[in-house]
Amino acid sequence: MNRKKNFRFILPIGVLFLAAVAWAGSPQILLSPGSEPSTASFAAINKIFTGDWQQYGQLFTSWQGGLFNRIFLLVLTIVPGIFLLHYIVIGAKSFSHAGTPIKFFGILTRLLHWLAALSFSLLVITGLMVVFGKFLGGGALIMSGRSVHLIAAIVFCLSAAGLFLIWLKDMLPMPHDVLWLFIMGGYLSKKKKPIPAGKFNAGQKIWFWLATIGGGVMAWSGYNLYSFAAPTDQLRQMAILHNFLAAALVGFFIIHLYMSLFAIKGSLTSMISGYKSSDEVAVMHSRYKI
Amino acid sequence: MARMKFLCDVERCIDCNGCVIACKEGNQVPVGVNRRRVITIGEGKPGEKSISVACMHCSDAPCIAVCPVDAIYQREDGIVLVNKKTCIGCGYCFMACPFGAPQFPSGKVFGARGAMDKCTFCAGGPEETFSDEEKRLYGQNRIAEGKVPLCAAMCATKALMAGDANVVADAYRKRVFARGSGANAWGWDKAYGKK
Numbered sequence A: 001m002n003r004k005k006n007f008r009f010i011l012p013i014g015v016l017f018l019a020a021v022a023w024a025g026s027p028q029i030l031l032s033p034g035s036e037p038s039t040a041s042f043a044a045i046n047k048i049f050t051g052d053w054q055q056y057g058q059l060f061t062s063w064q065g066g067l068f069n070r071i072f073l074l075v076l077t078i079v080p081g082i083f084l085l086h087y088i089v090i091g092a093k094s095f096s097h098a099g100t101p102i103k104f105f106g107i108l109t110r111l112l113h114w115l116a117a118l119s120f121s122l123l124v125i126t127g128l129m130v131v132f133g134k135f136l137g138g139g140a141l142i143m144s145g146r147s148v149h150l151i152a153a154i155v156f157c158l159s160a161a162g163l164f165l166i167w168l169k170d171m172l173p174m175p176h177d178v179l180w181l182f183i184m185g186g187y188l189s190k191k192k193k194p195i196p197a198g199k200f201n202a203g204q205k206i207w208f209w210l211a212t213i214g215g216g217v218m219a220w221s222g223y224n225l226y227s228f229a230a231p232t233d234q235l236r237q238m239a240i241l242h243n244f245l246a247a248a249l250v251g252f253f254i255i256h257l258y259m260s261l262f263a264i265k266g267s268l269t270s271m272i273s274g275y276k277s278s279d280e281v282a283v284m285h286s287r288y289k290i
Numbered sequence B: 001m002a003r004m005k006f007l008c009d010v011e012r013c014i015d016c017n018g019c020v021i022a023c024k025e026g027n028q029v030p031v032g033v034n035r036r037r038v039i040t041i042g043e044g045k046p047g048e049k050s051i052s053v054a055c056m057h058c059s060d061a062p063c064i065a066v067c068p069v070d071a072i073y074q075r076e077d078g079i080v081l082v083n084k085k086t087c088i089g090c091g092y093c094f095m096a097c098p099f100g101a102p103q104f105p106s107g108k109v110f111g112a113r114g115a116m117d118k119c120t121f122c123a124g125g126p127e128e129t130f131s132d133e134e135k136r137l138y139g140q141n142r143i144a145e146g147k148v149p150l151c152a153a154m155c156a157t158k159a160l161m162a163g164d165a166n167v168v169a170d171a172y173r174k175r176v177f178a179r180g181s182g183a184n185a186w187g188w189d190k191a192y193g194k195k
C-alpha cells in the first residue's frame, strides 16, 4: 500500500470518531481540562476553607472588634457608680447584734463559698486581663493570666457545684419573691420594715442561679474555647456567648460584692462565723422559719 | 507602594503539595503547624480541582480587628504579620479569619494554645531583619532579599503566584483570556474587596 491509500483509509475513520465523540455529547470530557473556574467549584472550595463566614464569622469579627470591651467598660463603670450613689444617698443598713445569733451557714458551706469566691475573683481578673489586653501590652503576663483562668475555672466549677446542691432547696422561687422585687428589697428606703424573704431574698436567688447555672454555661463554652474541638462556626458562637454572659456575671458579681461587703453591716462576718444577728434576720428575712 | 497578594490558579494546581513542604521546611515551622495547605474537590471525578491556600494578607484584615492585644499588624505593602512576643494565643484571629489561616502549636501549660503562627509571605517578622531571632520565630525573610515566597517560587506549574498585585493580576488575566471567558480568582472578593 502506498501512503496516499493509507491516508484515504484513515481519514474517514478519524472523521467518524470525532463525530461519535461529539454526538455522545460528553461535555465533561470536552470541558474539564483547561476549563474556566466555575462558580460551583469556588463554592465547594469555600465550604472547606471559609465555611459560612458571613453568618457568625462576620458577627464575631465586628463584636469582638469593639462591642465586647465597650460592654465590659460600661458594666465596670455604671454598676459601681450606681451603688456608690446608693451608699452616699441611702447608706448601709446596720443591725443590733444583741440577741442570740442565728446559725445561717455551715462550715462546708462557708468553705465552698470562699473557694468559689477566690476562684471566681481570679476568673474575673484574668478574663478582664484578656478583654483589655491591649492596654496591658499583651505577651507573657496575659498568657499566664490565661493559664490562671483555666485552673481557676476548674476550682470554681467544683465549688459552685457543691454550693448548688447545698442551697438548691432554699433558692427555689417563691411567691413573695415577686413582692421583694417590687419594693427592690427595701434598699431604696432607710426604714427597717420587715422584708418579704425567706432564708434568701429574690436578689440573692438571682445571683445564685446566675452564678451556678450561668457558671456551668461559662465552663462549657470556656472548655470549647480551650480545646478548639468544635467546628469554627460553633467556636464563634461560644466566644460570643462567653463574652455576653461574662459581662452579666461581672455586673452581678459587683452587686454581690456591694451587698455583702458594704450594704449590710456585719454581712461579711456571717459568711466567716456562720451566724447572723436575730435582729437582721427578723427584718431582712422576715419569713425565714428557723 | 506595591501591594503584595497571593493568587492560586485552580486550573493549574495539581495537588502536588510542593508549596506546603517548601514552606514547612524552608521556614522551620513549629511541629503541628502547616502555614499552607492544599485541598482537592471532586477528587477522581471530571472537573476535579485543587487549590493551595495560606494567609491571604487581607485588606481590612478581620484578624487584626479582633486581636485583643494588637499583636497583628499590616505592613505598607499589605503583608499581615504577627508579633509572637505579644500574642497570647487566645485563638480569636482563627475564629475571625475567613481562610482558617492562623495556626497554633500547643503551649507549655496544659496543652493550651501557644503563640499564633501563620504565613508571613516569607517576610519574616517584627524582629530585626535577617536576625537569628527573626529566623527562629518566623522563618526566612525572602521579601527583604528581593525574592518571592518559597511556595510560589517552587510551584512547578506556576499555579501559585505571589507578588505585586498588579503584576499577578495581569499574568492571571492573560491566562484567563487565553482560556476563554472566566470568573475571578478564588478568594479575591473576600480577601481584598475592591482594594
Ligand code: HEM
Pocket (backbone or CB within 6 Å): A123, A124, A126, A127, A128, A130, A131, A146, A147, A149, A150, A153, A154, A156, A157, A214, A215, A218, A219, A220, A221, A222, A223, A225, A226, A227, A242, A246, A247, A249, A250, B090, B112
Ligand atoms: C464563670 C466562670 C468562668 C469559667 C468557668 C470560664 C472558663 C473559661 C475557660 C475554660 C476558658 C478557656 C481558657 C483557655 O483557652 O486557656 C475561658 C476563656 C475565656 N474567658 Fe472565661 N470563664 C469564666 C468566666 C469568665 C469571665 C468572668 C470572663 C471575663 C470577664 C471571662 C473571659 C474569658 C475570655 C476573654 C476567654 C478567652 C481567652 C482565652 O481563651 O484565654 N471568663 N474561660
Ligand code: HEM
Pocket (backbone or CB within 6 Å): A113, A116, A117, A118, A120, A121, A160, A163, A200, A203, A204, A205, A207, A208, A211, A212, A256, A257, A260, A261, A264, A267, A268, A269, A270, A271
Ligand atoms: C470575693 C468575692 C465574694 C465575697 C466577698 C462574697 C461574700 C459573701 C457574703 C458576705 C455572703 C453572705 C451574705 C449574707 O447572707 O449576708 C455571701 C453569700 C453568698 N455568696 Fe458570696 N461572696 C463572694 C463571691 C461569691 C461567688 C463567686 C459566688 C458564686 C457562686 C457567691 C455566691 C454566694 C451566694 C449564692 C450567697 C448566698 C446568697 C447571697 O447572700 O447572695 N459568692 N457572699
Ligand code: SF4
Pocket (backbone or CB within 6 Å): B054, B055, B056, B057, B058, B061, B062, B063, B064, B080, B096, B097, B098, B099, B100, B101, B102, B118
Ligand atoms: S487570611 Fe486570615 S490571617 Fe490572613 S490576613 Fe486575612 S484574616 Fe488575617
Ligand code: SF4
Pocket (backbone or CB within 6 Å): B066, B067, B068, B069, B070, B071, B072, B082, B086, B087, B088, B089, B090, B091, B092, B093, B094, B102, B115, B116
Ligand atoms: S491568638 Fe494571638 S494574634 Fe490571634 S487574636 Fe489572639 S492574641 Fe491576637
